[in-house]
Amino acid sequence: MVGDQPHHHNMSTLWATKLELAAQVGAYPYQGGKFADLEPVFQFLISSYPNETCGTIADDDWAAPFIDPGNALVQQAKDAKTSGNNATSYEYFLRAQALFRISHFPWIGPGSTSKLKLQTFNSSKDALKSAMDVAHNITFEEVSLAYNNSLKLYPDARDDFVVWAFRPATTDKNGKKTARAGPLPTILLIAGLGLNKPDQMASIAPLLRFGYAVVVMDMPGTGDAPITGRYTYAGAAGEGTPPSDTNLWSAVVEYLQSQPHLYDAKKLFVLGLSTAAYWTFKLMYLMGEHFIAGVGQGGPVHYTFQEDWLNASQTLSYPCNLPVALGHAFGYDDPVEFTREAWHYSLLNQGLIGTLQPGQILSVNGFDDLVFPVDDSILLATAYPPIVANATSPISSAAPAPMLRLFPGADNTGEGWGFPYVEQFFEQAIHGFGSGFSTSLTTRGTNSLTATSGARNAGAHDHTLSPAVILTVVLYSLARIMVL
Incomplete structure (x- = not known):
């Protein structure tokens, strides 16, 4: 509607x-x-x-x-x-x-x-x-990390921030809880606009069951983040200044790499839902060489930051006034000022979309997204340099094309279909992809639009949703239709 x-x-x-x-x-x-x-x-x-x-x-x-x-x-x-x-x-x-x-x-x-x-x-x-x-089956640690603002370039920055580290655990008959030992495949989960670090258990729990460690951080401008999104494009804090989020991502990656007894640095992933997918995609363009894949569900990319969309989105699918909430996250108290300045935050305008990101990106969304325009998801997957078949080509296996999975009839993030699909991605990823990961689910078949990198999708895999998941999604969808 x-x-x-x-x-x-x-x-x-x-x-x-x-x-x-x-x-x-x-x-x-x-x-x-x-x-x-x-x-x-x-x-x-x-x-x-x-x-x-x-x-x-x-x-x-x-x-x-x-x-x-x-x-x-x-x-x-x-x-x-x-x-x-x-x-x-x-x-x-x-x-x-x-x-x-x-x-x-x-x-x-x-x-x-x-x-x-x-x-x-x-x-x-x-x-x-x-x-x-x-x-009984989860351990938790709050870790304080430093944010480097030694040059005092960013007026909104704090000197430190916290991330939350979760690991699968077992509890013996005497009630003693022990975290799973050894370096584990690890997912950096970036919390979103309305769901902060404490709000992520629905996503964290299944990932822990698969055997991942999960490290959760607040995206810029929300929760305990040390910066807003305001100075996250080049020159925002003054001529020649780098984006303020560069130091944020560096601090988190350095932490993950400095704990080899906890995190397997060769098996790192990033996950972000809704607005957090924007930061997932950006991180993959900036530092994707450190991650096997970055998965974003329904994030803004370019068209979201256009004035006409922001004006229209005030009364669309988001529960509240989106430009007000999003503007706060980007450091603007005045939504009119944010709407006027938002074009700076487009990943296309920042020169990232259409360039070679060094890690695999998977974008998952609903085809009927009315929080952020679905055109953003399509742009991310299709604005990609052509492959030149010669020895001097910059294209390599280290620069795979983004993959896209859209669910017809679903709103932002793919709603009830999106995260079960993402769960299956990570369930397979922990064991290795073998000949590739199929971006088609047998339960939706040809009803879904898929844009993929062919090399990563050679070899089909059967990813059938469980009956319990299907029933939950169907009941949710029917209830949503009745309300509309």
Whole structure:
């Protein structure tokens, strides 16, 4: 449905046409939460602020009604832990975390001035950390890294930031938890605009089950990131200045390479969902030689940053006002100023799209993406230098063409189809691709548009979704159609 979508009208329609369904099926942005926790909070918001939406209500007014219910869930989790019921404790900590997540949606990050949103963001982090304490099969470590701003080029920069490191683990009969030993294949997971570091367990858990270590960081301009996105193009901080994110990526890559007992430096991957896919793609163009592949779901690339799209996107699929939230992440308090300046952040305008990225890129999205234009996904995969068959050609196996997988009828990231597909990619990747990775799923067959690099896709593989996944996706899709 294109045009002014009803969830932008008021608090009641936001609930009825967008978040109620997400709460019922555990979909974005409420993965891991319970309907019974969120529904009474929204009934309060509807009765108290009937003419507001999440894009117009004051930040503290939005966050306030989540605090007491979230704290009550935390207390239930603590009580369960005290009684020795770690499984129940884990469940309630994650339920609390999901509720706190919505309280600071759609943006929290450097420059945020809402005391209550900052409070609930900290509560969200604490709930996730507490859940990891009682998880029987996951270990967690918070790692502080330095951000090099020694030349003081970037006025929005802090000197350090944290990443979260997760590893698969086992717990013996005495309750002792031991992380899986040895260097593991590792995924750098870049958290997105509305889902920060604590909000990624739906993505992290299956990757840990496959045997990966997962290191999670906030993308620029969100969560605990040391920079906003404002100075991330050349010359943004003054003539001749490099992009501010260069030092960020260098710090993370250096950390991964400096821990050979934890991370297998020859088996590194990057993953980013929605807005975080933008940073995944950029990282792959800048430092892709360090990674086997970078997987991005539904990210902006070029057309997103055009003024006409940003103006139209205010009332499209995103739950709130997208240019406001995205502008905050890029360091702009004024969405009009951001819309005017956004063209600088296009990866095409930065001279990256259409050049040779040294690592494999896989872009996964819905064909009917109304958060970011699907044209961005297509541009990424098709704006690629032609292969010249001679000995002096710069094209080599180290510069594969990007791969693209689009799901017809699906919105941003491929919705319910996208991440199961990405899971299958990583499940196969940990064992090696052999003759190549097929970008077709047998459950969707020829109904999907695929643009791929031929060399990487020689040799078909059967990637059939499990019946449970198919049923979940079908139920979600039917419910979404009923709402629309």
